[in-house]
Amino acid sequence: MNMDMDMGNMDMGNGPSPFYLQKIYWAVVGSFVGAATFANIVDHFLAFQRLRDSTLTPSKPKSLFFSAYATLTALAREASYATPPPISIYDRKFHYAPLGPVAIAVANMIVVVVLCFYKLDTQDQWSWEDIGYRTGFITIAQLPLIFLLAGRQNILGLIAGIDYQRLSWLHRWVARTVWLCATFHMGFWFRSWGRYHYIASQLQNDYFAKRGFAAWCILTFIVISSMRPVRSLGYEFFVIQHLVMFVGFIIAVWLHATAEVKVWVWISIGLLVFDRVARYTWATYINLSIFRRSSGSSRTLWANSASFTPLPGNVTRITIENPGTGWSAGQYMFLACHAIAPLQTHPFTIASIPEDKKIELLVRAEKGSTRRFFQYALKHAHVLGTEPATSSKKTRAVFLDGPYGRLRSLRQFDSVVLIAGGMGATFTVPLLRDIVARWKEGSVRGTQAVTRRIRFIWAIKSRAHLSWFETQLRAMPTDVDACQCEDPDIARGVEIGIYVTCDEKLEQPPSNVPCQPKTALPARPERGGTRDSDEERSGAAEKDGPFISSPRTGGCHCTATTQDDTADTRVRCTCSGLTPQSSTSPSLPLLFGRPATRPIIRKALEEAEGESAVIVCGPRGLSDDVRRSVVYLSDERAVHKGTGAQGIYLHVENFGW
Structure with missing residues (x-):
């Protein structure tokens, strides 16, 4: 059968024209994008309004429209944040995605299936070729959406206020829907030919x-x-084969498509070219010293150079002085250092704030480049956690791509709860410091501060991990007191709780590993918290190499749950029958056990006089627990349903579902 025919004039029986159905699909997609864009515009207006509100409750709705909007938002949040409990199969836990993204993916699939079979009889053998034609039209019409969702310089993300990492999850599910539609297309042609x-x-x-x-x-x-189990085997291989396969796919589709529908292929190619050109242009601008002053002592071709310092927990601190780009707290960078790890690029959260005038990245050593970074840092550091003398400090040229990441301004919320597990603090500590920096700035300028209370929770495996951010956290009470002295009429407060889930000070360190005196040794790297997304993660930590790890004898593991980190700082668990000592620092109280997130969040909400924000970054179990806690408390308190309880904004920083 010769399929090269004028599709514009073909008869689809009782069904509408396939060209019309393509327009219907994009009208539905446009409606979703329009709704997200409207919500993004309203959110920006709310932030603008709150930061200039001189009342005592700037983050509280002040009009009938915004009260109604807050009620609708609360209902939508409760539905979209909801996450079913994980299931366990053969000692492995499988986590579900939140219902919000799942609902969007399912809605897209339902729309596609309806358009494929509307007014066509799948049991009628004379309709099989018509179904084959129509499903082909619907399949190729979806291609631009795949590329719209995949780009780092994302147009949809810009207008809808959604980070490309979240859109990449939807990108994968749209691609799976395209595969399903293409299978329908091929299957019904095979069914017709099979006769x-x-x-x-x-x-x-x-x-x-x-x-x-x-x-x-x-x-x-x-x-x-x-799929996650396959792509987690090796990020570099995944990226290379993914690009090669997509090029082959586009070529095959272009050769398969007739002239009437090739426009969808050209649109897809145009979106891909736009993303690459925008990325490479920006990367050239921030990485070449001809556009930016070099951070090194001598002027070189490359604008950015970094030093590498080993830290407890098999973590490398990468420091880039005077980088060629700006950023906001909570954003991340793609970094490559070809002198240490050739042809490898990974995303890492920026652990510093712009006021530091340097980019700091904390990178856990796993496979690939992250492991090589740690090896290099160990080789050029005399003592774990310290940097060599400035005169002998070695730097390497690095290449940056970014920054990326979108988050609603936390300065517009009355109360903020920041919860982190392990390396997740690389996301929450800059957010904490950014709010306090805005307090200090506001005290000098005499401007109104919206955020009144901050609750910072950090769960770590070992007390040694506290060294990652100990300096910043210890300085926090002094900074807050200074702000309070400058403007005593506005009450501000920061509560910090550090939970140690497994204090490895009790275990004997390996004798052949350099470490700081009187400092606990780190645990073997755990998953969770690092900025590497699941599809870009280097894999689980290896057992060989120069990693610093403590023996697993004794089964040191704290399973107790601490209900309130402000009530008591005594020991909450024991390891191997021994009792670790509690912290002697009044500014950074340590508790031993796991934080109970629901009571912590409930207390913050009860004290809030306006909308609150809950931010979590860490392992999937912690993120899901916080999601369920927020949904439960929103329903329990009947948020914006006549009780006076104010809204709860939740942001979960996870790295691929």
């Missing part, structure tokens, strides 16, 4: 059939290789 037993003949001799089948095979490989 006459010439499927094999068509695949051997028909121009369109051969290229269409090749495109389906490539897409199938892309979908399988993009």
Whole structure:
């Protein structure tokens, strides 16, 4: 059968024109994007209004419109934040995505299936070719959406206020929907050809059939290789094969498509080219010293150079002085250092704030480049956690891409709860410091501060991990007191709680590893908290190499749950029958056990006089627990449903579902 026909004039029986159905699909997509854009605009207006509100409750709705909007937002949040409990299969836990993103992915799939089969009878053998044509039209019309969702310089993310990492999850599910639609397309043609037993003949001799089948095979490989268990095997290999396969897929689709529908392929190619050109142009600007002053002592071609310092917990601190780009607290950078790890780029959260005038990245050593960074840092550091003398300090040229990441300004909320597990503090500590820095700035300028209370919770495995941010956290009470003295009429407060879930000071360190005197040794690297996304994560930590790890004898593990970190700082668990000592620092009280997130969040909400923000970054178990706690408390308190309870904004910084 020759499929090269004028599709614009073909008869689809009782169904509408396939070109019309393509427009319907994009009208639905446009409606979703329009709704997200409207919400993003309103959120920006709310932030603008609150930061200039001189009343005692600037983060509280002041009009009927914003009260109604707050009620609708509360209902939508309760539904979208909800997350089912994980399931365990053979000692492995499988976590679910939140219902909000799942609902969007399912809605897209339902729309696609309806458009594929609307007014067509799948049991009528004379309709099978019509279904084959229509499903082909719907399949190719979805291609631009895949590329819209995939780009780092993301147009949808910009207008809707959504980070590209979250859109990348939807990108994968849209791609799976495209694969399903393409399977319908191929299946009904096969079903029609099967009546006459010439499927094999068509695949051997028909121009369109051969290229269409090749495109389906490539897409199938892309979908399988993009699943989390496969892509976690090796990020570098995943990226290379993903790009190669997508190029092959686009070529095969372009050869398979007729002239009437090639426009969808060209749009996809245009979006891909736009993303690459925008990224490479910006990367050139921030990485070449001809545009920016070099951070090194001598002027070189490259604008950014970094020093590497080993820290407890197999963590490397990467410091880039006077970087060629700005950033905001909570954003992340893609970093490459080809002198240490050639041809590898990974995303890491920026652990510093712009006032530091330097980018600091804390990178946990796993496989690939992260492991090589730690090896290099160990080689050029005399004592763990310290930097060599300035005269002998070695730096390497690094290449930056970014910054990326979008988060609603936390300065507009009355109360902020920051919860982190392990390396998740690289996300929450800059947010904490940014709010306090705005307090200090406001005290000097005499401006109104919206945020009144901050609760900072950090769960770590070892007391040694506290050294990652100990200086910043110990300075926090002094900074807050200074702000209070400058403007005593506005009450501000920061409560910090550090939870040690497994204090490894009780364990004997390996004798052949350099470490700081009287400092606890780190645990073997745990997953969670590092900025590397699941699809870009280097993998689980290896057992060999120069990693600093404590023996697992004794089964040191704190399983107790601490209900309130402000009530008591005594020991909450024991390890191997021994009792660790509690912290003697009044400014950074240590508790031993796991934080009970629900009472912590409830206390902050009860004290809030306006909308609150809850931010969490850490392992999936912690993130899901916080999600469920926020949904439960929102429902329990009947937020914006006549009780006077104010809204709860939740941001979960996780790295791929």
